[in-house]
Amino acid sequence: MTIEQKLQEYILNNYKSIMQFAKVADIPYTTVKGIFSRGIWGTSIQNITRICNVLSIDIYALIDGEIKPKTNVKDLTNHENKVITAYRNKPEMQPAVDKILEIEPEYETVLMAARSKDNRPISYIEIPKDKLDLFDSVTPVTNEDDI
Numbered sequence: 001m002t003i004e005q006k007l008q009e010y011i012l013n014n015y016k017s018i019m020q021f022a023k024v025a026d027i028p029y030t031t032v033k034g035i036f037s038r039g040i041w042g043t044s045i046q047n048i049t050r051i052c053n054v055l056s057i058d059i060y061a062l063i064d065g066e067i068k069p070k071t072n073v074k075d076l077t078n079h080e081n082k083v084i085t086a087y088r089n090k091p092e093m094q095p096a097v098d099k100i101l102e103i104e105p106e107y108e109t110v111l112m113a114a115r116s117k118d119n120r121p122i123s124y125i126e127i128p129k130d131k132l133d134l135f136d137s138v139t140p141v142t143n144e145d146d147i
Helices: 003-014 018-025 029-038 045-055 059-063 078-089 094-100 129-137
Strands: 107-112 123-128
Touching: 003 018, 003 029, 003 045, 018 029, 018 045, 029 045, 045 059, 094 107, 107 129, 123 129
Parallel strands: none
Antiparallel strands: 107 123
């Protein structure tokens, strides 16, 4: 079964007709019918996004050829909320958790080792991975007069 057939079946299971769905989605009926006949990849991203939002389906799953309900943050259990809060409150543990869960983090937590005049305690900062590469091209300071 093609993704277009799956999508049409899903719509008909949730609406009386394709025309009713098109009205609710505020997409011309001919556009929706065209998706089923010409293929989903020939339509605009705006229409695909609107269809997914109206049907509450995951756009990424649709891209993979599946119809799956959209996961809502509101659907998180109390335990899941606690885990997320604990994760956010312990930045020094995040790399270890990411490694265990095999998640590639978007940020790298690094030790801020710059000398300060006010003797700030050692702290950690998060640097976006794409910005971390910029440090490789920085010339090290060898003379304090250069600071």
